[in-house]
Amino acid sequence: MRIVVIGANGTIGRVVYNKLIDKGYDVTEVYHSSGDYRVDIRQPESIQELFKKTGKHDAIVSCVGKAYFGSFNEMTLEDYYTGFEHKVMGQVALVKIGIEYLNPGGSFTLTTGITCDDPIPYGTGLAMANGALNAFVKNTAINLENDIRINAVSPGLLELSADKLGRFFPGHTPIPISKVINAYLKSIEGKITGQIIRVQG
């Protein structure tokens, strides 16, 4: 399989990339601002250029997406746009443009998150992006042609991030990274579509 991992230098992207390499796939790693292949997912032209260079794939994996994280009371109306413009529309654009660069039967695997199901005090902006993405995945799955599939992995708090972020996720059980990697493999190597693969501790 020819696979591209967007955001391969992030916490999740890195381990997913390494696992796919270990399994012997032909994997292209894409970063935002370093490396041989770069993309700014907020710029459709940048995505177009990336795929022109990387060519046809069997799986497009996205591990990117920023959103506002912070106090509800201090959150301005502008802050609500961060997650929509970056995490949501960045990944939507990867799909809309990436369709042309996916072989029949290929798959998209996006990254969403648990906060839309399981609210945390500072998570409104992130949760809204995740909720929009989950709906995008379920609705896009029924519209894709050529047996192309789409799923999203929805991880909770990672063991890897628990030291830094645990205090923002009261009562959340941290997840071993192996469970998160498996969720991506379920989408990439399996046959499911339109699923939000929730990974909880």
Add this chain to the structure above:
Amino acid sequence: MRIVVIGANGTIGRVVYNKLIDKGYDVTEVYHSSGDYRVDIRQPESIQELFKKTGKHDAIVSCVGKAYFGSFNEMTLEDYYTGFEHKVMGQVALVKIGIEYLNPGGSFTLTTGITCDDPIPYGTGLAMANGALNAFVKNTAINLENDIRINAVSPGLLELSADKLGRFFPGHTPIPISKVINAYLKSIEGKITGQIIRVQG
């Protein structure tokens, strides 16, 4: 109870307004472009002005929100913004600004929809707005102070709209309007918060 219904001339807004009047509440009806009280929910200044005129309320009810409805293949990246800017951010702004005009113990009742749970072919834009709103409601509920509550009603295909829209909702059982009205009453008169009140046939 002093209640304001935004979008009181819409299909749902009208029947909710009439029911609240029948029950003897002091209800202000707000339209987009006619009547004594008007608001453009995309303009925070317009919302601010409206609430300055209408004063303090015990319930703010929103029955508004446009989103893109149409073919996935023809949907441009711009079309994804319609639902976010109108249905999502319009209702978010009503809450962020309306908080100052809600009495302690008061409630917000927003309008979302079933398409984010139950996909239909033309529904990607609408579904994403609904998914973002559901997450907003669940996450905002835990952050509101002064016992203020927030819920969203998530209606499916209405019996009232079945002639016009039924063909876009294959296999959806149309809902009697009385069930939808009850969902709004559950939020306005009840004590629940952070709930997506799903109304299905």
